[in-house]
Amino acid sequence: MHVLGVPTLSAPISAVAPATLALFLIIPISHSLQSQRWPNRKIDGLPTCVFVVVGGASHLHQIQAYQHSASFVPKLATKVVQWLNLQKDDVLLDIGCGDGILNAEFAKILAQGSGSMHGVDSSASMIEAARELCKGSQNATFDVLDATQLVSKPELQKGAFTKVFSNAAMHWILRPEDTRAQFFKGVYASLAPGGSFVFEMGGFGNVSEMRTAALSAVGRRIGMEAALAADPWFFPDEAWVTKALQDVGFVVERAEREWRPTPTDKGGVEGWIRLMASQFIDAISDEKEREEAVQECVGVLREVCRNPSGRETIHYVRLRGVARKPE
Template sequence: MATEPTGDHWTSEAYQNAAAFVPKLASKVLQWLDVQKDDVILDVGCGDGVLDVEMAKVLARGAGRVHGIDSSAAMISAAQEAARKAGLADRCSFQVLDAARLPRASALQSGAFTKAFSNAALHWILRPPPDPAGSWAAVFDGVRGALAPGGTFVFEMGGLGNIAEIRAALLAAVARRLPGGVAQAREADPWFFPDERWVRETMEERVGGWKVERVEREWRPTEAERAGGVEGWVRLMGKKWFEALPEEEQEACVKEVVEVLEEVCRQPGGGWMLGYVRLRAVARKI
């Protein structure tokens, strides 16, 4: 989930309304993770815990457990409740923690985890160099410190080209309302969608201590949720873009973006298709 310095905009209800497909489409990255009953797993950006509960069903057969972190207190609360309702609270633990602060979370830097996992979160957290916040280095350093020697980090995130039509609509609509135009609007973009080369070079060379064993980028057109549609997605996921504008201009901008995207993404048979591109990787701590 997002790192939200201006407030926690996430709720499980809004997420389910706009993007319930995200955990449902995680089957491939979960196959790569290959959860075993005795695994000790760190989930970076766990959201509302839907996938953690699924992992815990396997972990309950052995001595395994999963610990999820997320910067959203609302989502962590939802994850705790989901684990409790599933009767798996003894296998799941959750913590409000920004992933970029992992290196300073001493309790998680003991090398106790056999695997680390992240789905649809890192594109909210990482930033390319030069990055004054150092988020990409902090995250990969922090995950490495949490893993036992030889442990693996399996993740999926938005890849280069992800939701290009949505970003274009947002950039154009927001830039038109700012004195600094495109340059100023670009600063409001909360996402980073890298490619395979960036992953290898960053983890193996810039950060070090990693061997990227597998990486791929997949074009995966994804149908918008029927409940929230394009508008639900834009209002939730695009929140940071609109916050760059004066409050009195935000609603008009939302409506403009939604109107454009409902036309661009419309399917002949009904509904809307979003241009998702997924980047997934397996990296081993060395």
């Protein structure tokens, strides 16, 4: 493992020999905290970071793209983490934990008491990264799991968790319509009576300009039916998610959507399309046509997303909620 200390997120990944790289984890070393209570901690910046590098070279291009076009993503979890209100004795299940950046912070809180945490993600490389990041935490475990199959894991269905958390993952998890109900049933069964499910995901209207541009450009080349089938997301509203939760027994305590216009990263709208909409673009088999589709999207989006000051901004809509399993 190699560890490179850097003061900001702008250190060029290309400065490190590609042969040594597989995965970069952006690890917050410390945050500017006003108190020791988690609800008051601000995660809207990562003032001190290190890059942890593990493995070989296969992920270099992907991580460079992420750093260039989506480094804002971990900064947007402040409110849902406050709603989680994690306590030192909680037993937490994190669905779609990703590379473990938030889990590293959660582990510090749980280490103050008897709490523990189990993170799941469908990506083996993300789980490997989370394990590496949290390897010093005896109260944190991780496992590769497709969250739609949560009900098939008996060890996670015993009602042992006091809280279940999910951030920026459910708009992928809920894409298959036929597994939505079983996902919520799995979450419900995993919670102890009185336990809470706290989540944030893309909500109805999320990145609508980006999604429309991608559907249109890809649909013109492979047909709209195929383009719609390639759409990887499901963005519901408060009414839909409230009913879905109530249908399996939850009491929904709060649900809201928030419009959160977000300036693009260094890669602009082109970087966003290439990274976030890659499943759309990759549905086109011809390489030349794929690039034409990207440029068609970019040509439209540079006009649609440019504000009066000239900055490109994407219209994110977040859907978050808190649901409780009755005592």
